[in-house]
Amino acid sequence: MFVTAQQLEQQMPDATRLLSDEPEMETSLHYMQLLLLVTSLEWLWRDSNDFFIGANLTIYFSRQQLRNRDFRGPDFFLVKDTEKRSRSSWVVWEEDGRYPDLIIELLSESTADIDRNLKKNLYENRFHTPEYFWFSPENFEFAGFELVGNKYQEITPNARGWRWSDVLRLYLGVEAGKLRYFTPDGDLVPTPEEAAIAAQQQASVAQQQASEAQLQLEQERLRSQQLAERLRSLGVNPDSLG
Incomplete structure (x- = not known):
């Protein structure tokens, strides 16, 4: 059949x-x-x-x-x-x-x-x-x-x-x-594990870059403060300087 x-x-x-x-x-x-x-x-x-x-x-x-x-x-x-x-x-x-x-x-x-x-x-x-x-x-x-x-x-x-x-x-x-x-x-x-590691590494790099940028700003603030104090010791008001 x-x-x-x-x-x-x-x-x-x-x-x-x-x-x-x-x-x-x-x-x-x-x-x-x-x-x-x-x-x-x-x-x-x-x-x-x-x-x-x-x-x-x-x-x-x-x-x-x-x-x-x-x-x-x-x-x-x-x-x-x-x-x-x-x-x-x-x-x-x-x-x-x-x-x-x-x-x-x-x-x-x-x-x-x-x-x-x-x-x-x-x-x-x-x-x-x-x-x-x-x-x-x-x-x-x-x-x-x-x-x-x-x-x-x-x-x-x-x-x-x-x-x-x-x-x-x-x-x-x-x-x-x-x-x-x-x-x-x-x-x-990548595998999920490789992707997670890469993301963690990227986050670490971003955090390091942010920390370095913050440190640079702090250093610039200190330099500005030291310059202002030096000017005052010379009798110059730094706020009057344009």
Whole structure:
């Protein structure tokens, strides 16, 4: 019997029962890199409520996948123009058929070949994800692809080795052994902790500048007072001087 896509989706389990089924990150390097990608983008878009970031979260997209459980979700993915709320997994048929707009995989010795080939083909041909990047926290291998027509083409890096993301409107690039976001002007997108430290440093500099200005005013007042006293000792009324 022929089964339509709508009927197929109706036979799927409820999204509330489809929990993420992902293993732990392989190393602390991978975990810290994933945390960096999530927190810095969340901080940059802190005033927006129309996006979802998935971190080591399962994407459910077909009945066969549910039966086989043979697909591991992306390490990092972004869906724009959607409700920003907590999800236990990303269930395509419960999200108006939406697939990620951007995916980043963190390469490891055990997953690199799958990420470069099987997953790349899946994201290109099934997901039609506009942008796909991969990065190795261990040897810093970094590549990026954009969907042109129905095929991925490599994103050409700039002189710094950064690759532009139209989805993010940001550069992705390796800095101090970490994959980071950079603004179109080349500024690093900070984590909340980095932003707090920078704000504290700016406040300290402003306070120091204010203290120096106050000290300079005080020194000028003392010099004026000393000059007035000197004039009086010479019999000159400083108040009479224009």
